[in-house]
Amino acid sequence: MELQFYHILIPFLPLAGFIINILLGKEVTRFNAHWPAVLSVAGSWVCSLFTLRDVMAGKIIDADLYTWIVSGTFKVSVGFLIDPLTAVMLIVVTTCATLIHIYAVGYMRGDSGYYRFFAYLNLFTFCMLMLIMGNNFLLMYFGWEGVGLCSYFLIGYYFNKKSAADAGKKAFIVNRFGDFGFGIGVFIVFLTFGTLHYADVFSNVSSIAGKTVSFLGWNVDLPTLIALLLFCGAVGKSAQLPLHVWLPDAMEGPTPVSALIHAATMVTAGVFMVARCSPIFNLSEVAMNTVAIVGAATSLFAATIAVTQNDIKRIIAYSTCSHLGLMFLACGVGAYAAGIFHLYTHAFFKALLFLAAGSVIHAVHTNNIQEMGGLKKYMPITYAVFIIAALSAAGVPGFSGFFSKDEIIWSAYAAHTPVGKLVWLMGTAVAFLTPFYTFRLIFLTFHGENRGVHKAEEAHGHNPHGSSHSAHGGGHNSHGHDSSHGSHGGRHIHESPKIMTIPLMILAVGAVAAGWVGIPPILGGGAHFAEFLKPVVGHPEFHGTHAEEWAVMGLSTTIALCGIALAAFMYLRKSDLPEKISKQFSLIYKVLYHKYYIDELYNYTIVKPTYWIADKVLVAITDAKIIEGIVNGVPGAIGRFSQKLRKVQTGLAQHYGIFMAAGAFFIIALALLLR
Amino acid sequence: MVPLSWYMLLSIIVFAIGVFGFLARRNVIIMFMSIELMLNAVNINLIALSHYLQDMRGQILAFFVIAVAAAEAAIGLAIIIALFRNKATAHVDEIKEMQG
Numbered sequence: 001m002e003l004q005f006y007h008i009l010i011p012f013l014p015l016a017g018f019i020i021n022i023l024l025g026k027e028v029t030r031f032n033a034h035w036p037a038v039l040s041v042a043g044s045w046v047c048s049l050f051t052l053r054d055v056m057a058g059k060i061i062d063a064d065l066y067t068w069i070v071s072g073t074f075k076v077s078v079g080f081l082i083d084p085l086t087a088v089m090l091i092v093v094t095t096c097a098t099l100i101h102i103y104a105v106g107y108m109r110g111d112s113g114y115y116r117f118f119a120y121l122n123l124f125t126f127c128m129l130m131l132i133m134g135n136n137f138l139l140m141y142f143g144w145e146g147v148g149l150c151s152y153f154l155i156g157y158y159f160n161k162k163s164a165a166d167a168g169k170k171a172f173i174v175n176r177f178g179d180f181g182f183g184i185g186v187f188i189v190f191l192t193f194g195t196l197h198y199a200d201v202f203s204n205v206s207s208i209a210g211k212t213v214s215f216l217g218w219n220v221d222l223p224t225l226i227a228l229l230l231f232c233g234a235v236g237k238s239a240q241l242p243l244h245v246w247l248p249d250a251m252e253g254p255t256p257v258s259a260l261i262h263a264a265t266m267v268t269a270g271v272f273m274v275a276r277c278s279p280i281f282n283l284s285e286v287a288m289n290t291v292a293i294v295g296a297a298t299s300l301f302a303a304t305i306a307v308t309q310n311d312i313k314r315i316i317a318y319s320t321c322s323h324l325g326l327m328f329l330a331c332g333v334g335a336y337a338a339g340i341f342h343l344y345t346h347a348f349f350k351a352l353l354f355l356a357a358g359s360v361i362h363a364v365h366t367n368n369i370q371e372m373g374g375l376k377k378y379m380p381i382t383y384a385v386f387i388i389a390a391l392s393a394a395g396v397p398g399f400s401g402f403f404s405k406d407e408i409i410w411s412a413y414a415a416h417t418p419v420g421k422l423v424w425l426m427g428t429a430v431a432f433l434t435p436f437y438t439f440r441l442i443f444l445t446f447h448g449e450n451r452g453v454h455k456a457e458e459a460h461g462h463n464p465h466g467s468s469h470s471a472h473g474g475g476h477n478s479h480g481h482d483s484s485h486g487s488h489g490g491r492h493i494h495e496s497p498k499i500m501t502i503p504l505m506i507l508a509v510g511a512v513a514a515g516w517v518g519i520p521p522i523l524g525g526g527a528h529f530a531e532f533l534k535p536v537v538g539h540p541e542f543h544g545t546h547a548e549e550w551a552v553m554g555l556s557t558t559i560a561l562c563g564i565a566l567a568a569f570m571y572l573r574k575s576d577l578p579e580k581i582s583k584q585f586s587l588i589y590k591v592l593y594h595k596y597y598i599d600e601l602y603n604y605t606i607v608k609p610t611y612w613i614a615d616k617v618l619v620a621i622t623d624a625k626i627i628e629g630i631v632n633g634v635p636g637a638i639g640r641f642s643q644k645l646r647k648v649q650t651g652l653a654q655h656y657g658i659f660m661a662a663g664a665f666f667i668i669a670l671a672l673l674l675r
Numbered sequence: 676m677v678p679l680s681w682y683m684l685l686s687i688i689v690f691a692i693g694v695f696g697f698l699a700r701r702n703v704i705i706m707f708m709s710i711e712l713m714l715n716a717v718n719i720n721l722i723a724l725s726h727y728l729q730d731m732r733g734q735i736l737a738f739f740v741i742a743v744a745a746a747e748a749a750i751g752l753a754i755i756i757a758l759f760r761n762k763a764t765a766h767v768d769e770i771k772e773m774q775g
Contacts, residue, residue: 649773650774654697654701
């Protein structure tokens with residue numbers, strides 16, 4: 001099938017929206033900037049639906065738009081590959097992006113950078129769509145770096161606030177580490193295959209099986225090398241250990257950004273890439289086990305941190321880390337379809353969690369769940385959708401998160417390898433922690449007595465734009481959030497406006513029902529999702545009986561329900577218990593509360609030495625001595641010499657005359673002597 | 676018949692007087708005249724050699740030198756007059772604005 005017009009429109013509509021807003025935003029569109037933004041993304045969404053229809057009809061499109069770079073044998077074109085995997089990603093990205101754009105209209109209303117916000121959001125959507133639609137590695141790399149750049153713009157959106165600007169830089173720099181590996185991986189792919197086009201690479205991929213190359217002096221297995229280098233990029237982008245540190249800090253950005261970039265789409269790029277490159281990963285057992293173990297470790301690690309955090313968005317951010325870990329776990333045991341399935345269901349319930357959290361923050365103007373409580377009666381819609389999202393995230397049967405999570409855990413178990421069993425155990429532990437911290441968040445936010453309203457309202461009353469609104473960029477004085485909502489003055493927490501709650505309700509439907517396309521056969525479904533993706537990512541071999549499958553499912557479900565029950569017991573019944581436990585196990589609590597001191601570790605092992613080298617070597621020696629020595633020394637020497645030489649210019653005609661005569665004499669003498 | 680070497684000796688003497696005058700005297704007019712001496716020393720040389728070698732090119736070149744000298748005298752004198760009007764002096768030691 002030829003590339004259709006609406007296929008091309010998918011990425012380029014948001015690009016058009018970006019161009020309109022970035023060029024005209026300041027003067028023309030201003031507070032109407034949401035029209036081009038929302039309409040362009042909604043247009044992409046409609047085009048994506050048409051594309052899904054084409055793909056469901058069995059059509060796979062791999063077509064070039066034009067040749068981008070030609071240099072010797074190196075040839076790269078801008079072209080799109082539209083297959084089931086792309087179609088799924090298109091639906092995930094455009095659906096979430098559209099709803100979040102609409103939500104942002106309400107959330108960002110009156111902000112001084114309104115047009116800028118929507119322009120970046122559009123640019124981000126464009127880059128993400130290029131990443132998933134590209135038919136070669138370079139185009140993926142383009143999108144990959146593009147989303148990283150937009151992430152930097154959007155995390156540092158409140159750039160007046162130091163913590164936000166720092167968080168933006170942190171995200172960008174940490175991602176650099178991963179992208180470096182990814183870049184080298186792409187180079188090696190080109191050196192090995194002589195092309196970057198997916199179709200050419202993956203059709204020849206079997207030729208590299210078992211080959212070894214010398215890399216940095218070691219003989220390494222070529223598929224392992226490529227797969228691990230590509231996975232480096234995924235580790236950075238998808239916030240896995242040890243490069244996860246940027247994601248929680250990225251919560252400095254506005255909440256719609258957190259929802260779009262740091263939950264639903266960008267961070268899933270790593271999982272998408274691993275699934276896309278599955279033919280390479282499949283060749284290397286080492287790489288697969290690394291993926292599985294890194295994923296499982298991150299999942300467990302992030303889940304344990306989330307248990308102790310108090311910032312509503314950080315908890316959800318760690319939850320994202322944890323769920324991304326599960327996706328990698330699935331990819332690592334060969335169940336790519338399960339990983340992508342979880343990516344798809346996760347996008348809905350995680351975007352919903354974030355947007356609902358945004359709605360809460362919008363109402364109470366704090367991120368600290370210890371200052372919330374009892375919001376249930378003020379914000380019924382937010383409460384309802386939050387519960388739905390949490391049930392889905394927790395993997396309660398019937399909700400979409402259940403089907404994908406269950407499939408991952410079952411795939412890990414059924415892989416019947418030592419690594420598979422290990423990651424299954426870790427995944428099951430996560431299945432307990434996820435409901436626990438999610439419901440801890442809900443009980444502390446929505447149930448019980450309100451613990452911080454009066455304080456928040458006082459601050460609110462005295463200082464409508466004040467720094468107490470950490471979520472909205474404290475100190476960002478032109479931020480007109482409150483002036484446009486007069487009802488805030490009524491000292492009353494209220495539900496968010498319709499433009500915010502309607503996207504929430506639509507996402508809630510997705511959080512419940514999105515998973516129904518992938519109900520496993522054992523529950524009477526057809527596993528349509530896995531079947532749909534099978535042509536791209538294949539299907540792992542399962543060796544498990546139905547009884548085992550029931551047992552695994554039953555175990556993870558029971559454990560999830562136990563998690564919810566424990567959270568209810570600790571935070572509803574015996575609300576003094578958490579404090580006692582944290583006192584009792586203060587060491588563990590402290591380690592978890594400080595996120596395993598990873599930030600501190602990096603600070604001392606990487607940041608400080610880098611600063612030291614910059615300060616003591618680069619500034620003091622290289623810059624001050626060498627560079628400035630040359631730059632200032634050469635003109636200085638010339639200047640001093642010239643000071644002496646200018647004395648020759650006496651201004652007296654006779655002196656010039658004698659020089660001329662002497663010169664003439666000298667030249668004649670020379671000519672005679674050298675004849 | 677006067678031998679060629681006499682002409683050349685004359686030429687050298689006139690040229691040397693010109694060089695000495697240019698370097699030793701401070702009056703601009705005198706220095707100017709010294710330059711004319713040097714040019715004419717060259718002219719003597721050119722014509723003597725032209726006759727000796729039976730080649731007309733030397734005489735043609737001498738005419739060019741005379742033409743150039745005339746043009747130079749016109750411009751040079753104009754500069755000197757302008758200088759004298761501004762500075763009320765024709766002494767080169769007092770004219771050293773171009774000092775480095």
